[in-house]
Amino acid sequence: ATITLLPGDGIGPEVGAEAEKLLLAVARQFGHEFTLQTGLIGGAAIDATGNPLPEETITLCKQSDAVFLGAVGGPKWSDPNAPVRPEQGLLKLRAELGVFANLRPVAPHPATAELAPLKPHLLHGIDMLFVRELTGGSYFGAKRREADAAVDECRYTVAEIERVTRRAAQLARGRRRKLTHVDKANVLETSRLWRSTVTRIMDSEYPDVAYEHVLVDAMAMHLLTRPSHFDVVLTENLFGDILTDEAAVLAGSMGLLPSASVGEGKVGLYEPIHGSAPDIAGKGIANPYASLLSVALLLRHSLGLEAEAAALEQAVSSAISDGVLTADLRKDHPASTAEAGNAVLQ
Amino acid sequence: ATITLLPGDGIGPEVGAEAEKLLLAVARQFGHEFTLQTGLIGGAAIDATGNPLPEETITLCKQSDAVFLGAVGGPKWSDPNAPVRPEQGLLKLRAELGVFANLRPVAPHPATAELAPLKPHLLHGIDMLFVRELTGGSYFGAKRREADAAVDECRYTVAEIERVTRRAAQLARGRRRKLTHVDKANVLETSRLWRSTVTRIMDSEYPDVAYEHVLVDAMAMHLLTRPSHFDVVLTENLFGDILTDEAAVLAGSMGLLPSASVGEGKVGLYEPIHGSAPDIAGKGIANPYASLLSVALLLRHSLGLEAEAAALEQAVSSAISDGVLTADLRKDHPASTAEAGNAVLQ
Ligand SMILES: CC(C)[C@H](C(=O)O)[C@@H](O)C(=O)O
Ligand SMILES: CC(C)[C@H](C(=O)O)[C@@H](O)C(=O)O
Numbered sequence: 001a002t003i004t005l006l007p008g009d010g011i012g013p014e015v016g017a018e019a020e021k022l023l024l025a026v027a028r029q030f031g032h033e034f035t036l037q038t039g040l041i042g043g044a045a046i047d048a049t050g051n052p053l054p055e056e057t058i059t060l061c062k063q064s065d066a067v068f069l070g071a072v073g074g075p076k077w078s079d080p081n082a083p084v085r086p087e088q089g090l091l092k093l094r095a096e097l098g099v100f101a102n103l104r105p106v107a108p109h110p111a112t113a114e115l116a117p118l119k120p121h122l123l124h125g126i127d128m129l130f131v132r133e134l135t136g137g138s139y140f141g142a143k144r145r146e147a148d149a150a151v152d153e154c155r156y157t158v159a160e161i162e163r164v165t166r167r168a169a170q171l172a173r174g175r176r177r178k179l180t181h182v183d184k185a186n187v188l189e190t191s192r193l194w195r196s197t198v199t200r201i202m203d204s205e206y207p208d209v210a211y212e213h214v215l216v217d218a219m220a221m222h223l224l225t226r227p228s229h230f231d232v233v234l235t236e237n238l239f240g241d242i243l244t245d246e247a248a249v250l251a252g253s254m255g256l257l258p259s260a261s262v263g264e265g266k267v268g269l270y271e272p273i274h275g276s277a278p279d280i281a282g283k284g285i286a287n288p289y290a291s292l293l294s295v296a297l298l299l300r301h302s303l304g305l306e307a308e309a310a311a312l313e314q315a316v317s318s319a320i321s322d323g324v325l326t327a328d329l330r331k332d333h334p335a336s337t338a339e340a341g342n343a344v345l346q
Numbered sequence: 347a348t349i350t351l352l353p354g355d356g357i358g359p360e361v362g363a364e365a366e367k368l369l370l371a372v373a374r375q376f377g378h379e380f381t382l383q384t385g386l387i388g389g390a391a392i393d394a395t396g397n398p399l400p401e402e403t404i405t406l407c408k409q410s411d412a413v414f415l416g417a418v419g420g421p422k423w424s425d426p427n428a429p430v431r432p433e434q435g436l437l438k439l440r441a442e443l444g445v446f447a448n449l450r451p452v453a454p455h456p457a458t459a460e461l462a463p464l465k466p467h468l469l470h471g472i473d474m475l476f477v478r479e480l481t482g483g484s485y486f487g488a489k490r491r492e493a494d495a496a497v498d499e500c501r502y503t504v505a506e507i508e509r510v511t512r513r514a515a516q517l518a519r520g521r522r523r524k525l526t527h528v529d530k531a532n533v534l535e536t537s538r539l540w541r542s543t544v545t546r547i548m549d550s551e552y553p554d555v556a557y558e559h560v561l562v563d564a565m566a567m568h569l570l571t572r573p574s575h576f577d578v579v580l581t582e583n584l585f586g587d588i589l590t591d592e593a594a595v596l597a598g599s600m601g602l603l604p605s606a607s608v609g610e611g612k613v614g615l616y617e618p619i620h621g622s623a624p625d626i627a628g629k630g631i632a633n634p635y636a637s638l639l640s641v642a643l644l645l646r647h648s649l650g651l652e653a654e655a656a657a658l659e660q661a662v663s664s665a666i667s668d669g670v671l672t673a674d675l676r677k678d679h680p681a682s683t684a685e686a687g688n689a690v691l692q
Binding site: 138145191216217 | 419426427431433437463464465468484485487489490491494495496497498499500501502503504505530531532533534535536537538539541542562563564566567569570571584585587588589590591592594595600
């Protein structure tokens with residue numbers, strides 16, 4: 001299998017290095033051939049080529065089975081009105097790979113639950129899988145400036161909603177068979193199309209999966225008051241961006257949460273959900289677990305290596321239980337990025 | 347002063363009755379003349395007239411100094427694809443009154459903090475005022491259906507951003523002089539216009555107010571990890587809808603949070619931020635405090651009666667401290683709506 005590594009910016013290269021070590025170890029231990037190749041994206045790509053997603057990178061990614069991405073962005077390229085920005089590279093890559101379903105599991109590890117801002121009894125039993133639509137909505141709609149105004153268009157086609165709903169429903173079948181669809185159907189026309197399309201697909205194709213529709217504002221509350229109620233949560237791009245970050249807090253640290261972005265094509269894109277964290281970049285103290293768990297998702301979803309994925313997740317879980325935690329998770333004697341990575345390697 | 351009461355649906359009439367009693371008591375005790383008049387809105391208006399906001403109601407509201415609204419909506423009118431819906435009445439009223447700034451204070455009462463899902467130490471010192479833009483964005487933009495797609499347009503003019511920014515900055519001057527502006531400037535064109543406009547207005551007109559820009563996804567986390575950091579939070583309509591509901595959880599119950607919607611015109615609109623709660627409607631157990639606190643905002647912002655507003659807020663606070671709490675806040679021997687209202691009246 002061929003895997004493209006896109007380290008990106010900030011702590012991206014540091015956590016990416018641990019992901020790379022891990023992939024090599026999995027290949028060795030389980031007898032696989034992994035061809036690893038590296039490409040430029042984000043601010044690093046802007047600095048080297050002027051383009052946040054060079055053609056070369058796109059080609060590398062499309063020729064792979066899976067792509068691992070560290071993180072993009074940083075203060076050096078942070079002017080939102082600049083013509084060329086690191087995030088454009090990430091958004092373009094998602095579109096080029098057609099990875100319309102962004103999977104973000106949230107299941108806090110008991111050992112880090114005490115770090116979460118929620119009271120412990122609320123954290124008990126949380127096991128959610130967000131399925132965020134990733135290649136549509138206002139992220140990719142028409143945008144324009146008028147003389148004294150700005151406009152963003154949020155557009156969804158029936159086909160875009162259908163395919164991500166099917167993906168979410170299939171995932172629910174492998175879990176607790178519950179799907180919560182989140183929208184703002186009392187205000188938005190796109191939400192009304194989402195609601196009727198989700199209803200039709202679920203009723204006709206997935207009668208064995210229970211589903212409900214919840215308004216996005218109510219969901220922002222429910223995530224805090226009864227988080228263990230939810231199984232698979234399906235939503236559009238922008239709502240997913242906001243709600244998954246809110247839910248991430250339940251896990252105690254952003255440094256623990258992986259994501260997988262998949263589509264109909266064979267190439268999946270795997271990234272930790274944290275950002276480039278410029279404030280701690282270059283210090284060797286970033287938490288590599290979200291990246292290692294993203295590698296587990298890569299092994300599972302793109303390479304079909306379930307046993308290897310489960311072994312890796314188990315290894316991360318053990319390292320956490322053993323207290324091998326970076327500075328985001330413990331103040332006294334925190335582990336370095338490499339120490340945490342090595343603990344998992346063992 | 348003339349005040350229009352729009353009880354609306356569900357628990358709206360019940361909490362509205364307490365608001366009315368309170369207004370009459372304030373008039374009596376402080377020697378004011380309040381003329382109270384009642385109008386139809388929401389599902390009740392649809393049932394009576396077929397229109398969620400009859401012309402008569404608009405006329406009543408525009409001839410008043412302030413409008414108190416209970417809540418709109420309920421299962422009877424909940425089909426989001428129905429041509430006529432209760433929420434349309436509320437959205438149209440906001441537009442008709444030109445109340446572009448929705449103020450939502452979040453400052454948990456110590457006596458209810460233990461009911462909030464956050465750990466107690468995080469709740470300490472929370473004192474935020476959300477200023478949500480209320481008459482623009484995708485709530486009021488062009489919407490359309492295409493053969494196999496739906497579109498919502500989010501549009502903001504410079505003037506719309508300027509006026510709500512000024513309102514927020516002025517409010518910050520009466521508080522801790524800190525303003526947090528929330529957007530998604532790394533993706534949305536409207537957010538980039540917000541960011542540059544807020545920057546220009548703050549730098550040129552409010553050099554004495556500190557400000558920062560925060561991305562909406564990051565803000566969804568910060569509200570949980572460091573809520574006491576924030577003073578005035580300024581954001582566009584949809585982000586404000588989501589973030590204020592998330593923040594509401596910090597207060598322990600939605601039943602405690604009031605809101606004021608104000609514009610350049612003289613008429614303000616005051617509503618509890620909770621909904622019509624059809625599951626408990628008609629039982630006399632709804633929490634009236636959010637409505638009574640909304641009346642306090644009405645006295646302050648529309649009638650200029652600061653002493654009366656403060657006295658009322660103090661009375662609600664004392665009733666809460668005394669344990670006069672409805673069923674959302676205490677399970678054993680909860681107070682009824684009327685008992686809670688009467689406790690404040692004393
Ligand atoms: C960097 C940014 C464009 C991106 C997004 O909004 O999708 C990030 O927040 C994420 O959630 O992956
Ligand atoms: C009822 C609904 C249209 C409304 C909104 O989204 O503005 C409500 O959620 C609110 O926050 O006042």
